[in-house]
Amino acid sequence: MGKIDNSRRARKKPTAAKAAGPAAARGARMTDVARLAEVSIMTVSRALRHPAVVDPETLKRIHGAINATGYLPNRIAGSLASQRSNIVGLVVPSLRNSLFAETVKGVADTLGADFDLMIADSGYVLDGEETAVAAFLSQRVCGIVLHNTKHTPRTRGLIQSAGIPCVETGNLVRRPIDMVASFSNRKAAFEMTAFLVGKGYRRIAFVSLPLRDNDRARERQSGYLQALKQFGLPVDRRIVLESTPGLRGGAHALIELMKVRPKIEAVFLTGDVLATGALLEANRNGWLVPDTIAIAGSDDNELQECVSPALTSLRFPRYDIGCTAASMLLNRISGNLPAAHIVDLGFQIIPRQST
Amino acid sequence: MGKIDNSRRARKKPTAAKAAGPAAARGARMTDVARLAEVSIMTVSRALRHPAVVDPETLKRIHGAINATGYLPNRIAGSLASQRSNIVGLVVPSLRNSLFAETVKGVADTLGADFDLMIADSGYVLDGEETAVAAFLSQRVCGIVLHNTKHTPRTRGLIQSAGIPCVETGNLVRRPIDMVASFSNRKAAFEMTAFLVGKGYRRIAFVSLPLRDNDRARERQSGYLQALKQFGLPVDRRIVLESTPGLRGGAHALIELMKVRPKIEAVFLTGDVLATGALLEANRNGWLVPDTIAIAGSDDNELQECVSPALTSLRFPRYDIGCTAASMLLNRISGNLPAAHIVDLGFQIIPRQST
DNA sequence: TTGAAAGCGGTACCAA
DNA sequence: TTGGTACCGCTTTCAA
16 A cells, blocks of 8 residues: 555655765655555654644554654655754854854753754844845744844734734844844943942043944944933043944053043943953053943953952843743743733843942 | 636644734745746746746736735755755754854854754753754754764764765864864863973973863873873873863963972863963963963953963864855865865964964 | 545656 | 656545
């Protein structure tokens, strides 16, 4: 039975024969397993998907056949037939930045082995994100995680009309495409500025990455300005900077700031490793931290803790954000309504010697 | 024509109706585009795949229909029919480590927009890699990049019998599963040790990450030992350490090493940020670098350059390795035989003030 | 508990 | 340059 059906088995090997490596075996299909186990293909499918409803004896034969043939399920065929995939798509501004890596890890750990992760790099460009999203949607991903929270209209439209769940992670936006798991960048910057004011510093500089297309940096600057305003401190645009990324960016920013008169008392550098770069530069120049200049950073990590003096910093729960984002996706994929569309994971100020 | 075929279009919306977001539109299919453009589905397929052979006028109508319907190609169906996917699978020991991120970025940049990247984390465990590879093979990836170069037998078997191209990137192994693009960890460690000997240091300690399941660390230790032997220096097992990762790991290793008598003159820490951790610890303790203790590192980065004194280090072309790996894959995917199975991208010693 | 048949949405091949 | 037809390998539905 089924033998006739399978007699058309002289699989064409097109150019593959040329390109293929050592063994160009096209792999066993479910049909092959079924034939060997002397059951129908449907029973094999069930054995893999709902083993509970299959007779234990049958199950055993099937597993034997699977091992014997080295069968690996074809998820492409499976996804096409079932109209659902097990791939989650993730877009980060840069694959290089270890900040995002934390979130990615949280997502990956939470998704577990049942889902695969497709990752793309937007290169900090909105159109890059759009391209990535379109590609993901073509692959029919079952969910999307976006780090950036600023998007092209088409990106939003694409995701919404695809009707798949989406979580944004970079900033606690009010109106997410679908859902958001993050913290408030504005509030974090506000609180850090307030912390510095509380320490007695009055002339506080602010350095961030370029604001263009970067919601996070924008929100942080806005939080800083808001704090100054609230505490009745004047804004001096000469000490509100946008910097290139990297340790050198922070170092350079500090040098520029130290030239300004009247002298600044403290500087809050947020984004990338700017604060560490500034601290190392201060050390090189013999500027005492925090006496000559107090330095505060963000995105706390082991390095900020190990430098001397250790850096006062903001701690963001990036790993948790990834975990939460994945959970929210999973929840929706299993057919539930979202418990919440907006999840605030908060942040912490870690006071150390640099302020 | 074809209308009857399409009259069964009351698509079932199973649980999706419940799970779906704002708009649960199932999306247009090629058939819809074809109907609107008044051509056959085949012509639409061609318009997308080989636009050159389609009449310009027809093409225009088709693109109009694509925009009108918001059609997004279904790559799942496409892949199933064509028996080829455009997904490359990548396994790294840890998503967290920015070292690997460089290689990932190289791969992503080189693959470009025509391919998607699936990334998995082996958690530094061989079985984790096997699981990831099996999952990738189930997704029918068209190529695989593996950072680790030690594998379970099943991992090798799986990839070889799948007959898809594979590039390993972590170490220049002699007998790759298929291809390798990397540098020689052993030779790099050998050269750095030789460099220190050349500087006049005789009692040179060595610190790496744990050797278990880690070919790279193993090879590096072996290169160090080989250099000592070649220069007639004795091996003192008390100053050959395996350390936990992180700045603290390096700091702790240095503290242990400084207790050993006779005193060591130099230490070569390789892997993660061990060297930086050791340098910061030396600074904290007032140990003069390089006078009291010389420190050399590996995996050069901006931080090693910005600390004081700047660290002598090994530079590995991780980004290039990623680019090369992707090129090798691409070459094979287009049906060519590999130009070379083993590509050595080399390394550099960057001498600075710490030695 | 098991099986038969009809697709899923495209692509390959060949004929027109 | 265009279209018809037979699949790709699996899941769904429904009947046995």
